[in-house]
Amino acid sequence: MAKRPTKDAAELIPDHPTLSSLRDTAKNCQACDLYKRGTQTVFGEGSRKARLMFVGEQPGDAEDLAGHPFVGPAGKLLDRALADAGIDRSTVYVTNVVKHFKWEPRGKRRIHKKPNAGEIAACRPWLDTEIAVVKPRAIVCLGATAAQSLLGRQFKVTAHRGEFVASTLAPIMLATVHPSSILRAPDDETRRSEMKRFTDDLRKVARALRKSEV
Numbered sequence: 001m002a003k004r005p006t007k008d009a010a011e012l013i014p015d016h017p018t019l020s021s022l023r024d025t026a027k028n029c030q031a032c033d034l035y036k037r038g039t040q041t042v043f044g045e046g047s048r049k050a051r052l053m054f055v056g057e058q059p060g061d062a063e064d065l066a067g068h069p070f071v072g073p074a075g076k077l078l079d080r081a082l083a084d085a086g087i088d089r090s091t092v093y094v095t096n097v098v099k100h101f102k103w104e105p106r107g108k109r110r111i112h113k114k115p116n117a118g119e120i121a122a123c124r125p126w127l128d129t130e131i132a133v134v135k136p137r138a139i140v141c142l143g144a145t146a147a148q149s150l151l152g153r154q155f156k157v158t159a160h161r162g163e164f165v166a167s168t169l170a171p172i173m174l175a176t177v178h179p180s181s182i183l184r185a186p187d188d189e190t191r192r193s194e195m196k197r198f199t200d201d202l203r204k205v206a207r208a209l210r211k212s213e214v
């Protein structure tokens with residue numbers, strides 16, 4: 001009898017998951033239709049002992065092709081903000097709420113399309129297991145999709161960015177904008193001030209992490 005495609009990501013999670021077994025298994029995930037559209041599963045990356053985890057929305061065009069998270073223009077901006085905030089990129093873990101690129105064609109371009117609630121819920125077991133394996137002391141949600149997924153649908157990044165929020169997922173939890181929103185700023189001055197605010201949010205997390213270690 002033909003094997004039925006798996007429809008629940010939770011069924012795929014290994015009994016004693018490690019980041020590498022999760023990454024391997026997630027390659028075959030078909031828990032929502034996005035696997036048909038993306039080039040490949042783009043799983044989270046970073047140290048298993050990372051104290052700081054960044055959670056974004058989904059891989060973008062460059063990430064989908066490369067198979068790695070945060071390697072496109074938004075990832076480069078994140079790298080710059082991390083360096084300015086004094087955070088070593090090799091000590092963080094970066095991932096997304098949804099592991100496949102959702103897009104629609106516009107001419108020859110693939111334009112980002114926001115994942116829906118069903119796709120976010122279908123992908124959640126992967127994120128929950130990444131958090132359970134890495135056990136970060138701090139999680140930073142990048143943008144509204146990540147923030148509402150981890151902090152509840154009522155959470156508004158516009159109202160509460162840069163504030164510490166109580167969560168069972170990590171001792172330190174904060175939401176800020178997605179770096180791609182800074183790239184979309186209408187002019188250089190806005191982009192500079194948004195970049196400064198973003199870097200300040202990261203500095204705040206770095207300070208809280210240092211404090212939690214003493």
Ligand code: SF4
Nearest residue numbers: 029031032100122123
């Ligand atoms: S987006 Fe997530 S749930 Fe959907 S197929 Fe990809 S890995 Fe599976």
